[in-house]
Amino acid sequence: MTKLKRNERIAAMVKILGDHPNHIFTLNYFTEKFNAAKSTISEDIVVVKGAMEKMDLGKIKTISGAAGGVKYIPITGAKKSQQILQNICEKMNSSHRILPGGFLYMTDIIYHPQTIHNLGELFATQFNYENVDAIITVETKGIPLALMVAKAMNLPLVILRRDNKVTEGSTVSINYISGSSDKISRMSLSRRALKPGARVIIIDDFMKAGGTAKGMIDMMKEFEVEVEGIGVLIATKEPRKKLVDEYVPLLILEDIGESQGKIDVVPNPIIIE
Amino acid sequence: MTKLKRNERIAAMVKILGDHPNHIFTLNYFTEKFNAAKSTISEDIVVVKGAMEKMDLGKIKTISGAAGGVKYIPITGAKKSQQILQNICEKMNSSHRILPGGFLYMTDIIYHPQTIHNLGELFATQFNYENVDAIITVETKGIPLALMVAKAMNLPLVILRRDNKVTEGSTVSINYISGSSDKISRMSLSRRALKPGARVIIIDDFMKAGGTAKGMIDMMKEFEVEVEGIGVLIATKEPRKKLVDEYVPLLILEDIGESQGKIDVVPNPIIIE
Structure with a gap:
């Protein structure tokens, strides 16, 4: 092999580390890959570490000990977070997005790969996920976002279904009250999907009353799984009292004025401070 | 700013290019970001290009002219493709994955972020997507895979729904015959999601008779949209004659022997040659 x-x-090291956020690579992995001495690789890592920090591109962490090595941790700084969220708000706050019933058309935004890749890293910056085992969401609109969060955190994604599917094997199903429509809905999850004692973070695209999030929490209780955090892309300002206590919204929907053709989505001030 | x-x-350039596959960055973007001369940046790009090629990490392409710049194109070589697919097959071919009715439990694999990130780049290597406008899938299990393909190709993702949703605005709905269950199903798509004349690639997780893919093609006809390709993670060997003519499977399911507790999934030989 050419040295x-x-x-x-x-260049190659950054590509490999950046493609695998939160995955620990041993120094041996790189000494073999690059046919180079351990001391050489260590010097390379120092350069990469410095460059990432100087350019605000995330963090390189070296872990010592037998299970040690080096990993890349995605971190989105306050300034970049503000840019990302402002940019989404500008797209959202367009009157042609108002649908009959006062709903907001936003699938083009929340299915856009690069946009939600950025949001995935932004959520990873907001949560402590060191002891978390999985990311949970419920189909359908929150899936792309939850997947990108899971990618940034290097965690498996678990998707709750609206109904039973033959491809899930034996499932647990629960009923829950979807707050925004006041109707009883059902969600189900394969019994194989989670082990008792696991810790999870719930990710969804939208929260109004919090009924769906509450449903997911109830489902986690059935699996004896601990919910460590809840993240949503957009939470409505009203009702202020929601069915879940703690949640992290990236954006706040202040108002949809259907008659005035006005949408008012703003960044959550806590995120961009 | 420190030089x-x-x-x-x-290091910083590779991180930025790698995070935005198929996005063209102008040289000015880097001269400003790094406070460096154009000639310096050009020399940097040559180094990055060489490193990516030598280590089989994808391609750096420079585009000349007014809209010119530099972009990273993910490419998965034959050897790495084989490793990725063999690895999935090993996981799939475990008798505990057989579900009643001869179905295969595989959501833990097809929702695993790093696995499907790799598959997204593998699909990007298989298709010519230079003139493609969007990636299409139908909810639910194919969404993570389709999203990662869309990310690798830098294209928007469009998700067909099983039923009408208030958050989609006015929709087009069609009926189709799901080949594997012989039942009539329905799918719908927001009229805003695609423009006439657009070109798309369809991505799904599984194909047996091809009824769902056929349904998606029919839906695209309703939108006057051209289907340029179909990619599926797994296609069953039988029936050999499917309802769609051309499709690219990464894996072939030879057989599920429910009684013998045997699954036989193999890489598509054309991909790993």
């Missing part, structure tokens, strides 16, 4: 120059090793 | 050393510029 790479330092420049080239660094 | 970065070449090493550090290269």
Whole structure:
């Protein structure tokens, strides 16, 4: 194998680390991959670490000990967070997005890969997920966002279904009251999906009364699973009292004025401070 | 702003390019970001290009002209493709995955972020998507995979729904015959989601008779949209004649022997040659 120059090793190392957020690579992995000495690789890592920090591109962490190595942790700084969220608000606050019934058309935004990739890293910055085992969501609109959060945190994604599916095996089903429509809905999850004692973070695209999030919490109780946090892309300002106590919204929907053709989505001030 | 050393510029440049596959960055973007001369940035790009090629990590393409710049194109080589697919097959071919009715439990695999990230890049290697406008899938199990394909290709994702939703606005609905269950199903799509004349690639997790893919093609006809390709993670070997003619499966399901407790999923030989 051709020996790479330092420049080239660094380029390849950043690509590999960046593609696998929160995955620990041993130093041996790189010494073998690059046919280089351990001391050389260690020097490379110092350069990569410095560059990521200087350019606000996340953090490189070295872990010592037998299970040690190096990993990349995605972190979105306050300034970049503000840019990302402002940008989404500008797209959202367009009167042609108002649908009959005062709903908001936003699938083009929440299914846009690069946008939700950025939001995934932003959520990873907001939560402590060191001891978390999985990301939970319920079909359908929250799936892309939840997947990108799971990717950034290097955690498996678990999707709750609206009904039983033959491809899920034996399932647990619960009923819950969807707050915004006041109707009883049902969600189900494969019994294989989670082990008792696991810890999870719930991610969804939208929260009004919090009924769906409450349903997911109830489902986690059935699995004896601990909910460590709830993240939503947009929470409505009203009702202020929701069915769940603690949740992290990235954006706040102040108002949809259907008659005035006005939408008012703003960044959650706590995120961009 | 502190001037970065070449090493550090290269590290930062790889991170930015790698995070935005198929997005063209102008040279000006980097000269401003790094406070460096155009000639310096051009030299950096040559190094990055060489490193990616030598280590089989994808391709860096420079585009000349007014709309020019530089972009990263994810490419998965034959050897890495084989590793990825073999690894999935090993996980799939476990008798505890057989469900009543001869179905295969695989949501833990197809919802696993790093696994489907790799598959997204693998699909991007298989298709020519230069003139494609969007990736299409139908809820639910194919969504994570389709999203990762869309991310690799830098294209928007469009998700067909099983029923009408208030958050979609006015929709087009069609009936189709789901081949594997012989029952009539329905799918719908917001009229805002696609423009006439657009070109799309369909991505799904599983194909048996091809009824769902056929349904998606019919839906695209309603939108006057051209289907440029169909990719599925797994296609069953039988029936050999499916309702769609051309499709690219990454894996072939030879057989599920429910009584013998045997699953036989193999890589599509064409992909790993």
